[in-house]
Amino acid sequence: MKITDISNNINEWFSGAGPHCDAVISSRIRLARNLDGHKFLSRCSDSEKTEILNLLKNVTMSLQIGDNVSYVSVDEASSLDRNLLMERHLISRGHALGKGPRGVVLAHREFFAAMINEEDHLRLQVLKPGFQLNGCYEQINSIDDRIEKQIAYAFSTKYGYLTACPTNLGTGIRISVMLHLPALKMTGQIKKFLNAARAMNLAVRGLFGEGSEAAGDFYQLSNQVSLGISEMELIKQFEATLVPEIIDYERQARQKLLEDNSQSLDDKVSRALALLRNAHLISSQEALTLLSHIRLGINMREHMGAETPALKSLCGLIPRNVARSEFIQTINRLFMLTQPAHLQINHGRHLDPTKRDALRAKIIRSELGGESRQ
Amino acid sequence: MYCQICKKNDATIHLTEIDKGVRSEMHLCAGCAQKQGISVNSQVPLKDLLSNLLAVQPSDEEIYGSDIGQKTCPHCGFTIEQFTREALLGCQHDYEIFENQLLPLIKKAHNGKAAHCGKVPSKVPSDERKHMELASLQRQLDEAVRDEQYETAAELRDRIKKIQTDTPK
Numbered sequence: 132m133k134i135t136d137i138s139n140n141i142n143e144w145f146s147g148a149g150p151h152c153d154a155v156i157s158s159r160i161r162l163a164r165n166l167d168g169h170k171f172l173s174r175c176s177d178s179e180k181t182e183i184l185n186l187l188k189n190v191t192m193s194l195q196i197g198d199n200v201s202y203v204s205v206d207e208a209s210s211l212d213r214n215l216l217m218e219r220h221l222i223s224r225g226h227a228l229g230k231g232p233r234g235v236v237l238a239h240r241e242f243f244a245a246m247i248n249e250e251d252h253l254r255l256q257v258l259k260p261g262f263q264l265n266g267c268y269e270q271i272n273s274i275d276d277r278i279e280k281q282i283a284y285a286f287s288t289k290y291g292y293l294t295a296c297p298t299n300l301g302t303g304i305r306i307s308v309m310l311h312l313p314a315l316k317m318t319g320q321i322k323k324f325l326n327a328a329r330a331m332n333l334a335v336r337g338l339f340g341e342g343s344e345a346a347g348d349f350y351q352l353s354n355q356v357s358l359g360i361s362e363m364e365l366i367k368q369f370e371a372t373l374v375p376e377i378i379d380y381e382r383q384a385r386q387k388l389l390e391d392n393s394q395s396l397d398d399k400v401s402r403a404l405a406l407l408r409n410a411h412l413i414s415s416q417e418a419l420t421l422l423s424h425i426r427l428g429i430n431m432r433e434h435m436g437a438e439t440p441a442l443k444s445l446c447g448l449i450p451r452n453v454a455r456s457e458f459i460q461t462i463n464r465l466f467m468l469t470q471p472a473h474l475q476i477n478h479g480r481h482l483d484p485t486k487r488d489a490l491r492a493k494i495i496r497s498e499l500g501g502e503s504r505q
Numbered sequence: 506m507y508c509q510i511c512k513k514n515d516a517t518i519h520l521t522e523i524d525k526g527v528r529s530e531m532h533l534c535a536g537c538a539q540k541q542g543i544s545v546n547s548q549v550p551l552k553d554l555l556s557n558l559l560a561v562q563p564s565d566e567e568i569y570g571s572d573i574g575q576k577t578c579p580h581c582g583f584t585i586e587q588f589t590r591e592a593l594l595g596c597q598h599d600y601e602i603f604e605n606q607l608l609p610l611i612k613k614a615h616n617g618k619a620a621h622c623g624k625v626p627s628k629v630p631s632d633e634r635k636h637m638e639l640a641s642l643q644r645q646l647d648e649a650v651r652d653e654q655y656e657t658a659a660e661l662r663d664r665i666k667k668i669q670t671d672t673p674k
Contacts, residue, residue, distance in 0.1 A: 165597065174581045174595040250593065272624070279626050285597040288633050290611075291621030293597040297607055298614045300600075302623040332616055358611065359618020361641065 132201035132239065134212045138476045142219055142241040142258075145467060147459040149261015153434045154378045156309040156338070156349065156463075157260050159220075160267040162275055163294045163303035164253040167283035171295040172231075172248055180232045184247050190281050191236040191245040191253075194274060198238040205233045211481070214472035218339070220258065222246055243274070250295050251303075253278075262374060264306060264366050272362075291358065301358030306365055308374050309338050313348040313427040314384035317399065318392075324350075324377060331373070332356050339419060339470065347419030347466060348427075352377075382435075385427070389437050397441035400428040404445060408499050412485070413492040418469050422495075426462050429455055448500060465498055508534035510541075518543065578602050620644075639668055 144157040165171060169183055188202055205213060205226060213227040222235050226249040233248035246254040255278075257271040285293040291301040299305070315321045328335050338349030352374070354365055388396045403424035406413075413421075428445045431437040433455040449458045467473060469491045475482050478490060508516045514534035520543070521530050533541065577584055583595030585603050594600070600607065612619050622641040625634050642665050649658040 167597070170581045170596040171594055173591055173593045174583060275624075276627070279628070283628060284626055286626050286629065287597075287600065287621070288625075288629065288637055289620060290600055291623065293600055295593045297594070297600075297611050300611060301615065301618075301621050304623075355614070356616045356618070358615035359620055359622055359644075361623035363623075 132199075132203075134203075134208075134215055134476060137219065137239070137241065138215055138473055139468070141460060141464040141467060144220075144241065144258040144260050145463050146260050147456060147463045149259060149263060151262040151378055152260065152459075153430045154311055154381045155262040155374070156311055157258055158262055158264045158267050159256060159258045159307040159309070160264065160271050161254055161256040161305040161307070162271055162292075163251045163299045163305070164255070164275070164278075164292060165285040165294060166252050167285045169252065169285075172250065172252065173295065175231075177231055180248050183252050184232050184234060186282070187245070187247045187253050188234060188236060190278055191247070193281075194277055196238055196243055196270075196274060198240050198242070200236055200238050200243075202234055202236050205229070205235055206231065211472050211475055215476050218467065218470040218472050223249060223254075225249055226254075243270075251299070262308065262378075264308070264369055268362060268366055298355070299357055302360075302362050302365075304357055304362050304365065305353055306369055307351050307353040308369060310350045310352060310374075310377060310381070311348060311423070311426065312350055312377070312381050313423050314388055315381050316348045317396075318384045318387060320380070320384060324380065328352060333373075339415075339466070346416055347423040349419075349423075385431055385435065389431065389435070389439070393439045396428075396431075397439050399424045400441040400445055403428075404441075404448075404499070407495050409496070410492045412488040413495065414488055415469065415471060415491065418491055418495065419466065422462055422466055426459065429459055429462065433459070461498060465495055469494060506532055508532065508537050510534075510537040576602070635668060639665060642668070 144159075147156075149155070149157070166183060166186070169175070170179065172180065172183075175183070192200055192202060194200075203212075203216065205216070205222060206229075208216075213222070216222045216235065217224060217227045219241065221237050221241060221244045223246065226233060226235070226246050229249065231248065233246075235247065236245040237243065242258055244256050244258075246256075255271055255274060257267045257274070259267050287293055292303040294300050294303055312321060312324070315324055325335055332355050334353045334355050335345075336351045336353070337345035338351050339346050354369075356365075403421040407418075407421050407425065425445065428442050432442045432446050446455060446458075449455060468477065471487055474487050474490055474494075482490065506516045508514045509532050511534060514536065516532035517535055518533045518538045519530065520533070533543070578595055578599050580598045581595035583599055585606050588594060588599075588603070588607075594603075608619060620640065621637070622644060625637055629637075642661055646658055646661040646665065649655075649661060
């Protein structure tokens with residue numbers, strides 16, 4: 132598999148489908164595992180790392196996971212390729228920037244990835260569109276069981292799965308739900324959500340870009356505690372209380388926008404559309420912010436039947452033979468394809484930031500039927 | 506906007522307080538905010554957190570005598586001093602060898618918990634699995650009683666009894 136085989140496509144987890152897709156982009160579960168009898172990576176020489184890499188590569192490649200799998204050598208990949216894998220959430224920032232022999236085994240539909248020699252010997256992940264953590268766990272647990280038949284993991288009856296950093300100890304599980312919360316942001320209630328999440332020992336990060344800045348109103352909510360609570364108990368917390376409550380707040384905020392402040396909503400959506408269809412230079416940050424408003428507009432029309440003038444004219448742009456849900460996929464695709472590494476790889480070469488901003492604007496204009504498609 | 510205390514630097518910290526329905530705002534620069542005892546570090550890097558946590562523990566020498574700082578893992582050559590720098594352990598045995606030093610940190614990171622609960626590899630012998638399962642159910646039972654969820658508690662109690670009676674003495 133070449134990187135360009137995936138760089139033009141939308142990944143399955145970002146398809147805009149799945150349960151509660153108006154507010155939940157995707158669900159992800161990661162498991163951290165280490166081999167029994169091998170040192171953790173910080174104490175391994177390159178030859179020991181290569182030995183671990185080859186062993187885990189063979190094991191993970193041999194699994195029948197219902198899709199073709201490929202291996203990408205991360206240490207040999209170009210920095211652009213590494214950044215693209217990171218933008219697609221197939222590897223972590225740490226894996227992209229790490230040192231020494233390391234790689235990733237990935238399913239072509241991108242629902243599964245196994246990072247080898249990241250912080251731990253093995254980091255498995257399963258990603259699904261919408262809110263479906265049980266589905267993620269079922270799949271990753273079965274993959275983990277099959278790996279465990281072939282190798283022994285470092286495990287203690289007292290502390291569970293032993294990880295290089297004590298913060299991942301126990302189940303080694305990291306549950307993440309990627310949420311799109313533009314109405315909570317617009318109505319100024321997002322801080323309440325962030326504070327509540329932190330009080331419950333949950334980490335909140337952005338989905339795109341560096342640091343914790345939540346560009347495009349995308350928030351990734353993850354557990355931090357992994358010891359002393361079982362996988363199913365944690366999933367139950369997310370499934371039964373946490374996430375449904377947040378979804379509910381976001382929907383209420385959308386309803387409130389519509390009832391009390393529809394002019395401000397229309398203003399945001401219309402401005403976003405006008406800029407996206409006419410701008411000739413657009414930064415990644417600005418594109419994410421504006422596309423987020425468009426995504427909100429279509430979702431409100433599709434899921435709430437909202438009929439404000441701006442939402443009607445926004446949806447009037449969608450060709451007759453295209454369903455609104457498909458149009459959301461087009462918008463999601465733009466979020467991904469306008470990321471810096473995607474732009475450059477799909478264009479075939481390195482571009483300086485100004486050229487990237489011009490190319491980004493051109494792609495968006497063309498997709499949204501703006502003026503001057505050239 | 507200038508800092509309202511020194512009136513020289515740009516105000517980068519904006520505080521809104523609502524006390525008994527009365528709203529007041531403060532706009533300060535980082536220096537003056539710090540003098541007022543307002544922390545501006547919203548996120549502490551993990552490494553610093555680990556080092557701080559280890560720093561507030563009684564020193565290794567205080568607990569184990571002067572040689573513990575030099576204690577080295579025979580399996581990977583790791584010392585606790587390296588952990589305070591790198592925030593990563595050297596091998597699976599470090600959890601046992603440096604258990605006393607790591608335990609406060611483990612508890613802090615995991616909401617006070619220090620025992621595994623959840624998936625157990627199938628390779629673990631069945632009597633050990635059963636022992637772990639019982640400990641986990643007992644913990645859930647204690648929590649259910651504490652939260653006054655008596656139906657769940659009764660269910661858990663029955664499961665514990667069943668495992669205990671199934672176990673050959």
